[in-house]
Amino acid sequence: MEETQTISGPQPSYDTIMKWDDRVRAQRMNMEPHLRFRSVEDSVLDPSSLILQRFYIETLYQKIICVLHRRFIARARTNPRYAYSRRASVDAAMALLRIQATLHREAQPGGRISEVMWRLTSLQKNDFLLGAMIVSLDLNHDTRGSVSGSFWTPAQRADMLSSLEGALAISEAEEASSMEAYKAAKVLRIMVDKLKTQNSEVQDEEMHPEHSAAMTLGMLSSGGVAKVVGAPVPR
Numbered sequence: 001m002e003e004t005q006t007i008s009g010p011q012p013s014y015d016t017i018m019k020w021d022d023r024v025r026a027q028r029m030n031m032e033p034h035l036r037f038r039s040v041e042d043s044v045l046d047p048s049s050l051i052l053q054r055f056y057i058e059t060l061y062q063k064i065i066c067v068l069h070r071r072f073i074a075r076a077r078t079n080p081r082y083a084y085s086r087r088a089s090v091d092a093a094m095a096l097l098r099i100q101a102t103l104h105r106e107a108q109p110g111g112r113i114s115e116v117m118w119r120l121t122s123l124q125k126n127d128f129l130l131g132a133m134i135v136s137l138d139l140n141h142d143t144r145g146s147v148s149g150s151f152w153t154p155a156q157r158a159d160m161l162s163s164l165e166g167a168l169a170i171s172e173a174e175e176a177s178s179m180e181a182y183k184a185a186k187v188l189r190i191m192v193d194k195l196k197t198q199n200s201e202v203q204d205e206e207m208h209p210e211h212s213a214a215m216t217l218g219m220l221s222s223g224g225v226a227k228v229v230g231a232p233v234p235r
Contacts, residue, residue, distance in 0.1 A: 096131030
């Protein structure tokens with residue numbers, strides 16, 4: 001994974017990235033049975049320490065997939081050759097958010113890992129923020145594009161936004177006792193609010209196409225198009 005984060009020097013080729021992807025996935029498949037990831041519901045007889053260890057390993061695996069492929073997400077929007085990387089990175093990021101949600105739930109009093117959750121480090125919690133950033137940035141680009149040309153289905157986009165809202169709720173619940181959670185909550189709040197605004201605008205355009213057409217005609221007749229084109233991109 002360190003090789004994929006090299007700042008100076010030549011970047012690995014896409015063929016190399018795909019070979020690493022195959023290797024990482026094979027290692028996960030060939031892992032010792034007792035360390036393979038499984039749901040909490042399927043770990044009823046396992047000790048809390050083993051359950052948490054599985055989550056550690058799965059988090060690392062999903063992070064590696066994110067890091068391997070995230071450089072190609074933007075390229076995938078214009079070149080179908082990299083579509084696999086876009087899907088792989090976002091799928092892994094979504095898996096990280098599901099892990100975060102499960103860990104948060106099971107860390108509550110009476111949860112399966114409530115007694116060992118203190119072992120989760122700040123660095124590992126940052127992996128969940130990485131997942132949120134990848135999902136948010138890709139969803140932002142997907143929502144801004146035309147609905148007919150979206151990479152993700154409406155159901156997938158709704159699931160992505162719901163996962164981000166869940167990550168925000170977790171950070172807000174922990175921000176009073178954690179500086180990392182406080183910072184994450186600030187970032188996530190901005191991202192979620194922006195995505196919700198974009199979704200509302202897209203839904204309005206879908207529900208009222210005649211209204212959108214009327215606005216376009218009005219802008220053409222008033223010269224408003226030139227003003228919009230020259231306006232700065234909202235952030």
